[in-house]
Amino acid sequence: MMESHDETHPRLIEAIELLKSTPRISVADRVMAEVRQLPAHDQGGARRLGRWLTRPHAVTFRLRPAWTLALAAGLAAILLIPAGPPRPLSRPGAAEGIAQFVGHFPGARSVEVVGSFNDWSRGMLHLRDDDHDGIWHAAAVLPAGQHEYMFVVDGERWVTDPLAGRFVDDGFGAGQENSVLIVRPAAQR
Amino acid sequence: MTRRLVVLALIVAAPLAAQQGTPLPAPPRLAGRVPAAALPAIDSLIAAAVAESLPSEPLVQKALEGSAKGVPADRLVNGVRRGLLQLREARILVGRAVPGQPPLEGHVAAVAAALARGLPPAIVERLLTAAPDEPPAPALHAAADLVAHGFNSDSAADLLVEAHSKGLKGVRLLDVAMAADHELQRHGGGTPSDALARVRAMLPNVPPVPPTAVTRRGPKGS
Numbered sequence: 001m002m003e004s005h006d007e008t009h010p011r012l013i014e015a016i017e018l019l020k021s022t023p024r025i026s027v028a029d030r031v032m033a034e035v036r037q038l039p040a041h042d043q044g045g046a047r048r049l050g051r052w053l054t055r056p057h058a059v060t061f062r063l064r065p066a067w068t069l070a071l072a073a074g075l076a077a078i079l080l081i082p083a084g085p086p087r088p089l090s091r092p093g094a095a096e097g098i099a100q101f102v103g104h105f106p107g108a109r110s111v112e113v114v115g116s117f118n119d120w121s122r123g124m125l126h127l128r129d130d131d132h133d134g135i136w137h138a139a140a141v142l143p144a145g146q147h148e149y150m151f152v153v154d155g156e157r158w159v160t161d162p163l164a165g166r167f168v169d170d171g172f173g174a175g176q177e178n179s180v181l182i183v184r185p186a187a188q189r
Numbered sequence: 190m191t192r193r194l195v196v197l198a199l200i201v202a203a204p205l206a207a208q209q210g211t212p213l214p215a216p217p218r219l220a221g222r223v224p225a226a227a228l229p230a231i232d233s234l235i236a237a238a239v240a241e242s243l244p245s246e247p248l249v250q251k252a253l254e255g256s257a258k259g260v261p262a263d264r265l266v267n268g269v270r271r272g273l274l275q276l277r278e279a280r281i282l283v284g285r286a287v288p289g290q291p292p293l294e295g296h297v298a299a300v301a302a303a304l305a306r307g308l309p310p311a312i313v314e315r316l317l318t319a320a321p322d323e324p325p326a327p328a329l330h331a332a333a334d335l336v337a338h339g340f341n342s343d344s345a346a347d348l349l350v351e352a353h354s355k356g357l358k359g360v361r362l363l364d365v366a367m368a369a370d371h372e373l374q375r376h377g378g379g380t381p382s383d384a385l386a387r388v389r390a391m392l393p394n395v396p397p398v399p400p401t402a403v404t405r406r407g408p409k410g411s
Contacts, residue, residue, distance in 0.1 A: 114257060116250045116254070119218065119250070119253050120250070120253040120254045120256070120257040120258075121253075121257070122257065145326070146299075146302060146326060146330070148250075148254070150258075158258055165334075166306070166330070166333075166334065166337070167337075168302075168305050168306050169305070170254065170255075170258075170268070171251065171268040171271050171272065171305070172255055172258070172260045172264045172265065172267070172268040173264050173267060173268070174260075174264070176258075178254075180306070180330075182327075182330055182360075182363065184360045184363075185360075
């Protein structure tokens with residue numbers, strides 16, 4: 001449907017007049033005008049900070065699902081996995097002491113200590129030979145008291161620690177001896 | 190997004206609730222590590238120890254040790270059974286040395302360890318009687334150290350009882366054994382009796398073992 005030029009012209013003139021009569025104020029101008037009307041003495045820095053801290057704010061995290069799961073798994077691991085002995089070297093508690101293990105195993109690929117302090121579990125306390133001179137060593141914080149242990153060389157050979165100074169038959173009938181270690185409590189040293 | 194946060198909160202909260210609320214059953218320490226052929230017999234030996242109020246941890250450790258070493262099932266069971274017999278003998282000794290009190294599990298375990306190291310029962314009983322209210326492990330280890338290094342067991346017990354009467358207690362008794370061994374090595378031509386006499390003359394001022402050099406032949410925990 002088309003209107004004729006004769007009907008449209010007066011309407012356009014009317015609209016132009018209306019626009020001319022309206023003051024040119026943008027949305028930003030109007031917001032700033034509202035802000036300026038707030039009482040100035042309430043807006044001290046400390047008070048503004050206090051209000052910001054006490055008012056509720058919408059906080060939005062945007063995480064990828066993979067990161068969400070990784071974060072959850074990490075937190076669960078920290079909460080669930082107990083920090084059992086032996087611990088890496090740190091300051092021992094009153095009922096703990098530092099044990100040092102040294103062995104001479106030239107040519108060995110790996111040496112670890114397995115004993116009553118780690119439920120005779122493998123892979124928990126490895127000795128190191130950083131300078132490849134055949135002397136392997138490790139230190140760990142252990143509970144004070146008696147511990148029995150052996151070295152496991154290259155993952156398969158069980159070896160009594162000849163430097164231990166204390167030994168006990170392991171009781172399995174093959175004449176094998178465990179080394180005995182007595183850890184003194186740090187508090188009594 | 191909200192759903193993801195809820196899932197995350199649930200995942201994190203579940204372990205916390207498990208830690209703070211009803212305790213979870215203890216992890217089965219033997220199942221999966223001890224050979225199936227040995228497990229029933231070992232379970233019954235441990236149950237016997239518990240029923241007799243003996244410490245069961247040494248038996249659990251022995252079972253884990255044998256399993257880790259790949260000991261055959263029959264020898265593994267025999268090793269644990271031997272441990273139970275030593276615990277029974279240890280409890281008799283503790284009961285005789287400290288009458289009128291129920292034997293403490295820690296004392297029984299320490300005495301069993303000393304017997305396993307070869308310390309004669311009579312020496313064990315004498316040392317227990319000399320200090321009935323103290324943890325016996327240091328004195329027993331000191332005596333076992335001395336005997337293992339060639340000292341007469343009665344003379345070793347004499348020295349330790351005297352050291353205790355002069356105020357040396359706990360791990361300081363290990364220093365006494367260490368001093369005797371040093372004296373023996375330092376005077377190569379001397380007899381063990383001479384070495385013990387020299388240490389007796391030092392009492393109670395035997396030198397403490399340095400914190401990081403504590404065995405006779407190399408650095409150790411003690």
